[in-house]
Amino acid sequence: MPSSKRTDSPAPKASSRQVEAPSSKGVRKQTRPVGEFYGNIGTGFWTFFIPAAIYYFYGIMVMHQGRLVIPGPSFWKDLWNLPDGISIRPCWGPTIVSLTWVCCQALAEIVLPGNLKEGVMLKSGRKLIYPMNGLLTFFLSHIGLFLCCYYGILKPYYVFENMGALLTEAVITSYVMALWLYVDFGIFWKRHVDDPEFEEDHGVFDYKDFFNDFFMGVVRNPRLFHGILKTPFDLKRFWNARPGLTGWVILNISYLASMYYGCSLPSAYGAKDSVFFGDHEGKSQKIQEMFAGKEGFCNDEGSFANIGPAALFITLAHWYYIFDYNLVEPAYLTTTDIRHDLFGFMLTYGDWGFLSRFYPISFMGFLAVQGGAKSGYITQNYIFAGIGIAMYIFGMIMFRITNIEKHLFRDHLNNGGSVDKYRSPWSTRIVFGDKKVEFIRTKEGSILLTSGYWGLARHFNYIGDLTMCIGWAVACYNPASPFPWLPISYCIYFWLMDCHRCWRDEVRCSKKYGADWDRYKQAVPYYIFPGIW
Numbered sequence: 001m002p003s004s005k006r007t008d009s010p011a012p013k014a015s016s017r018q019v020e021a022p023s024s025k026g027v028r029k030q031t032r033p034v035g036e037f038y039g040n041i042g043t044g045f046w047t048f049f050i051p052a053a054i055y056y057f058y059g060i061m062v063m064h065q066g067r068l069v070i071p072g073p074s075f076w077k078d079l080w081n082l083p084d085g086i087s088i089r090p091c092w093g094p095t096i097v098s099l100t101w102v103c104c105q106a107l108a109e110i111v112l113p114g115n116l117k118e119g120v121m122l123k124s125g126r127k128l129i130y131p132m133n134g135l136l137t138f139f140l141s142h143i144g145l146f147l148c149c150y151y152g153i154l155k156p157y158y159v160f161e162n163m164g165a166l167l168t169e170a171v172i173t174s175y176v177m178a179l180w181l182y183v184d185f186g187i188f189w190k191r192h193v194d195d196p197e198f199e200e201d202h203g204v205f206d207y208k209d210f211f212n213d214f215f216m217g218v219v220r221n222p223r224l225f226h227g228i229l230k231t232p233f234d235l236k237r238f239w240n241a242r243p244g245l246t247g248w249v250i251l252n253i254s255y256l257a258s259m260y261y262g263c264s265l266p267s268a269y270g271a272k273d274s275v276f277f278g279d280h281e282g283k284s285q286k287i288q289e290m291f292a293g294k295e296g297f298c299n300d301e302g303s304f305a306n307i308g309p310a311a312l313f314i315t316l317a318h319w320y321y322i323f324d325y326n327l328v329e330p331a332y333l334t335t336t337d338i339r340h341d342l343f344g345f346m347l348t349y350g351d352w353g354f355l356s357r358f359y360p361i362s363f364m365g366f367l368a369v370q371g372g373a374k375s376g377y378i379t380q381n382y383i384f385a386g387i388g389i390a391m392y393i394f395g396m397i398m399f400r401i402t403n404i405e406k407h408l409f410r411d412h413l414n415n416g417g418s419v420d421k422y423r424s425p426w427s428t429r430i431v432f433g434d435k436k437v438e439f440i441r442t443k444e445g446s447i448l449l450t451s452g453y454w455g456l457a458r459h460f461n462y463i464g465d466l467t468m469c470i471g472w473a474v475a476c477y478n479p480a481s482p483f484p485w486l487p488i489s490y491c492i493y494f495w496l497m498d499c500h501r502c503w504r505d506e507v508r509c510s511k512k513y514g515a516d517w518d519r520y521k522q523a524v525p526y527y528i529f530p531g532i533w
Helices: 039-064 073-080 092-111 134-150 158-187 207-216 235-241 243-260 280-291 309-327 329-334 345-372 382-414 426-432 462-475 485-513 515-523
Strands: 018-020 027-029 115-121 127-132 439-441 447-449
Touching: 039 073, 039 158, 039 207, 039 280, 039 345, 039 485, 073 280, 092 134, 092 158, 092 235, 092 243, 115 329, 127 329, 134 243, 134 309, 158 207, 158 243, 158 345, 207 345, 235 243, 235 329, 235 345, 243 309, 243 345, 309 329, 309 345, 309 382, 309 462, 345 485, 382 426, 382 447, 382 462, 439 515, 462 485, 485 515
Parallel strands: none
Antiparallel strands: 018 027, 115 127, 439 447
């Protein structure tokens, strides 16, 4: 698709409305996106559709082992009437466990030692300080939960028996938090004008934009405990980084434990039934009968024979992904999530109800429920697991070498190095030769690489993530088991998210760099896929 066409897509509109703030802060300006998800209609739709869609995928997982079904009224009724914990009815036990986890993560960020790092420059000209103790928190979280299981406070397979209630807790928490942010930092924005993180586009400008503001957010870096903590508690960075990301891998490990202990849900399907599609209306009565009065879904003794290569691979790959994030935690301060995105329902639910719940369901949840299927756990799909692992390794390598190429060049120039004396890393030279680096220096002062991997496409670094997630899905395939619609649903979401983020970056960079971005598009005409798009 020609680049000129892409940037002509419906783009976020920035209003020129100005609202007077206290004299010490000058004038507020509405410069944040308003129509990025098609305004109130689009954001209102996603606010309710996304949680419902996750409930659907969870429903086909626990009642149909991942087969696609038409979700009629009986589907939702049966999902609600499943046993406590597995049902999507809220339960006090899982709610308390989940919120205790959040509180422990918050306490760890506040009290554990770590270096302090500056974030990027705000519109106000200030830089915020962030504690870098993520890696220590990550490992202590594992140790703490291991001890809880060892001393019988929690069962290792707790997630398997309570995922439905955990889903609902996340939905409720996310809605409540987003509404509080809208009221406290949106309606009553004047309370925060003296906060160091206050920016010109914070707060509600027009109540008619309620759904847009509720979903997108009305504040970028809300901070708590001013005057109490030396470094105020940054709620968005915390929510993005700590309870959800670490929670994702912890839930994966709990699902892995459920396979070890042979946890299984009753299945209404036999060997002759389709592995692709189910019929909930036809199976509804049988599902109700099988789950009626059912208690205890796991064995007292475990067996490693239940754990296949896919489950081990997915658990380790996701674990390493989050470990690596914490290992290079300061780099996260330069990402779109921190620099540009506001903190509304898109992130309160995205980081909690979506990332920490849907991600584990998509892969490890799907693999765990196969214990109740006639084909049993997926333990012998070595060919597909091998293909998935190979794709993952390729994706990880591409992710690394593309980002290293840009980082090393920028770091060289920022440290006063000469362009003539710069030499590309070996990972670039072995593919493109030992050539002089090419780039565009914008009037704004930024550097846009136009050679090496960054000469292939403007967002070529996305190739790594897009390939890795497909590898995860391929590893979950087994011809005799239900088709991996759940892992594929994650891939579809992730590809759409990255393509949408690509478009958002294009719009933002076009406004930021102006004519320099037009020159960059001429030098590098493709978005992600060289020669295609």
